[in-house]
Amino acid sequence: MNNKVLSIILGGGQGSRLYPLTDTRSKPAVPIAGKYRLVDIPISNCINSGIKRMYVLTQFNSASLNRHIKNTYHFSFFSSAFVDVLAAEQTPQNNTWFQGTADAVRQSMHHFLQHDFEYALILSGDQLYHMDYKKMVQQHIDNNSDITIGTVPVKEKEAPAFGILKTDNDNNITSFIEKPNASLLPEWTSPVSDEMKAEGRNHLGSMGIYVFNRQLLIDLMNDESTVDFGKEIIPQSIGKLKVSSYQFEGYWTDIGNIDSFFEANIGLTDDIPKFNLYDTEQRVYTRARILPTSKISGTQLNKAVIAEGCLIHAEKIEKSVIGVRSRIGKGSVITNTYMMGSDTYESLEEIEKNKIEILVGIGENCHINNAIIDKNCRVGDNVTINGGKHLEDTETSTYVIKDGIVVLKKGAIIPNGFSI
Structure with missing residues (x-):
């Protein structure tokens, strides 16, 4: 048939x-x-x-x-x-x-x-x-x-x-x-x-x-x-x-x-998600990226889904999905967030040569809640994003708020100390 x-x-x-x-x-x-x-x-x-x-x-x-x-x-x-x-x-x-x-x-x-x-x-x-x-x-x-x-x-x-x-x-x-x-x-x-x-x-x-x-x-x-x-x-x-x-x-x-x-x-x-990605009869196929394993240091994880190739030093990740090649700095707390990750790694040589101040990923001591972080975003240190119904729908050059969810646009650069 x-x-x-x-x-x-x-x-x-x-x-x-x-x-x-x-x-x-x-x-x-x-x-x-x-x-x-x-x-x-x-x-x-x-x-x-x-x-x-x-x-x-x-x-x-x-x-x-x-x-x-x-x-x-x-x-x-x-x-x-x-x-x-x-x-x-x-x-x-x-x-x-x-x-x-x-x-x-x-x-x-x-x-x-x-x-x-x-x-x-x-x-x-x-x-x-x-x-x-x-x-x-x-x-x-x-x-x-x-x-x-x-x-x-x-x-x-x-x-x-x-x-x-x-x-x-x-x-x-x-x-x-x-x-x-x-x-x-x-x-x-x-x-x-x-x-x-x-x-x-x-x-x-x-x-x-x-x-x-x-x-x-x-x-x-x-x-x-x-x-x-x-x-x-x-x-x-x-x-x-x-x-x-x-x-x-x-x-x-x-x-x-x-x-x-x-x-x-x-x-x-969720402990038993309604959509089962672990079903061997009904596999979901995608691109084989040949990435290294994720490395997690000193982080409290609860109900977290973490893809391969991540470098995580966060304090806590809860009820969040962390995408491929994500980098999260020390002291950061991520809750109710979907972070899509990034397309490439930045090498130390590139960072020094291009004098990059805010790296791809999430910096140190950030608090992020109710957000979607699109690919290749650069979030500085001490950034607070607290999405929720208390926020009005709005759009700026780097983010959009819809239904209380803060969506950082692809490749957005969020400066140190920024707060939503």
């Missing part, structure tokens, strides 16, 4: 809700969990599901994404497996950027049709979950469906943020409503498992994951009036085509904004 499936991973638009993390990189290239990037999640799910032909569609800031994929996903010379990035390109037939999810697929169809496949699996590049897509494709085949939509049971209070689907007892989708008003929700419940009912998860939200039959996708893409799957193609197909729901009951989160991104990363520090 797997050689019948072609996977198309949508890189998303400008990612403005994840700004400033998307200021210099596309959404799928945003670093998560200290050593991975968002795009590693759907690619790893595909590899674990035996689906080895993947396209990643993107149009904004795609250089770092291209580099990551080129350096990470190498398959045997004799294999048909590949992961290719398709950035929006102007052609004689089309001189516009991608206008939406369906338009991105439409503009790239000439690449997809060079391959022999029966089913197109369309995925999102900014979600955190483990899923066996084989089961979804198999259900699609068994039900003789035209389109299958991945759905997740959600609670009533979460439902207004989703496209909500209504199904019958045979998983056929009978109607769809985009981001419904709370007053409508009692009419929009669907059959779910007893376990989901017990949790009050009676509404089916669309995960933005779809299986299409090849010919149907070609036919739909020929109609240039539609630009988006969720807003147009799916609602227009219900009632006309056999559209099925594939219910997924595991952990799944959409990393659409700074708040959800922060929660998803800090959640990895």
Whole structure:
């Protein structure tokens, strides 16, 4: 079955809700969990599901994404497996950027049709979950469906943020409503498992994951009036085509904004995190950087996730994720923080030659709480950053505050003694 499936991973638009993390990189290239990037999640799910032909569609800031994929996903010379990035390109037939999810697929169809496949699996590049897509494709085949939509049971209070689907007892989708008003929700419940009912998860939200039959996708893409799957193609197909729901009951989160991104990363520090990076059956793959082990001196660690290659002399790190090649000075206390790390080490020769006063990483005697520190930041000594709801949303040249979370921009230099 797997050689019948072609996977198309949508890189998303400008990612403005994840700004400033998307200021210099596309959404799928945003670093998560200290050593991975968002795009590693759907690619790893595909590899674990035996689906080895993947396209990643993107149009904004795609250089770092291209580099990551080129350096990470190498398959045997004799294999048909590949992961290719398709950035929006102007052609004689089309001189516009991608206008939406369906338009991105439409503009790239000439690449997809060079391959022999029966089913197109369309995925999102900014979600955190483990899923066996084989089961979804198999259900699609068994039900003789035209389109299958991945759905997740959600609670009533979460439902207004989703496209909500209504199904019958045979998983056929009978109607769809985009981001419904709370007053409508009692009419929009669907059959779910007893376990989901017990949790009050009676509404089916669309995960933005779809299986299409090849010919149907070609036919739909020929109609240039539609630009988006969720807003147009799916609602227009219900009632006309056999559209099925594939219910997924595991952990799944959409990393659409700074708040959800922060929660998803800090959640990895829980004793039993909802997203399991230690599952040997469902590995998450990423670039093999060949880094040394992390070295930690005199630091109290509690619920800390620390990637490789770090040099840490902090006093305390608690409920924080520390990314690759991070350096933290003596006396510093880091809590509720995601530090992404850095791309290179600074040598003593470079520091002396360039008279660098503030090194990459976090200096001495700093107190940092409720923050995201992007790659290659230089935080001086005696810096205090205390994020929280008491802070108003704001933006400066070096940091942004959103939902009480202080986000230091990539490469920001924060002077000694600075305080937020």
